[in-house]
């Protein structure tokens with residue numbers, strides 16, 4: 001399959017392309033995807049070409065040269081590769097009824113690859129993507145944040161985990177750091193996520209309270225040293241983003257911090273994610289700073305950091321500078 005796609009495919013299409021040229025680029029790409037699906041998905045030496053195909057599909061779609069129906073037809077051509085038997089198909093079909101559910105995030109953390117040999121290449125391809133690595137990198141970022149608030153003089157540190165999902169980051173954190181001096185309140189709107197996380201973290205039940213709640217209705221009855229939320233704010237429009245930040249700020253301790261994850265707008269996996277309809281509000285460092293300032297937070301209290309893959313940004317708001 002090597003060099004099946006011309007390497008200049010992407011640069012050669014734009015809005016001014018004539019219809020036959022557009023059709024031919026779309027057809028070459030579709031034929032490539034069908035051929036790859038027949039062979040069981042891309043092997044590592046074909047990842048470059050598969051990514052080129054994904055970039056091409058996205059650009060044709062964004063420029064209006066590939067309709068929504070055409071895109072759906074291409075997805076259908078991939079057959080089983082777009083069913084929940086693969087991670088990309090799981091994301092596409094959303095068996096839990098919403099994007100980014102706890103089960104898919106857990107599959108990413110666990111580097112899961114299907115046991116069905118004819119589909120395994122697709123999962124390996126998915127797990128090789130920078131976005132998947134960025135999700136796995138959240139764990140150590142979370143650990144660093146918890147570590148930084150751990151030693152509260154004379155009391156337990158209080159941490160609020162908003163949209164706690166599978167609880168994998170929490171589990172790893174408690175396993176590595178030990179539970180002494182830490183208490184977590186975890187909110188999630190999905191009862192299945194809460195049940196999964198409670199089971200996973202059952203050794204640490206006295207350090208965790210799970211709350212089955214929607215963040216839009218949550219009213220805190222205490223203050224927190226750390227409020228953490230990863231994998232939630234990139235589903236929010238700018239106005240929702242600010243609404244939730246403003247809702248959480250009064251629950252910060254005087255020396256506390258609010259840490260909010262958001263995928264960066266230069267995420268190299270963006271086109272691939274769009275192929276299986278995992279749509280996020282990607283944001284730049286500048287945009288995150290701007291949104292925080294629009295919530296009334298002074299510039300000096302705002303920082304943005306990245307995990308090592310550079311894909312998952314973290315907006316860090318300190319209650320005091």
Ligand SMILES: C[S@@+](CC[C@H](N)C(=O)[O-])C[C@H]1O[C@@H](n2cnc3c(N)ncnc32)[C@H](O)[C@@H]1O
Pocket residue numbers: 100101102105138162163164165166167168169187188189190193213214215216229230231232
């Ligand atoms: C992508 S997962 C992130 C899980 C976890 N924070 C992590 O990074 O591993 C998103 C989670 O957000 C939860 N969620 C989505 N909207 C929510 C809301 N309005 N209130 C509370 N939880 C929500 C979902 O149920 C899901 O478990």
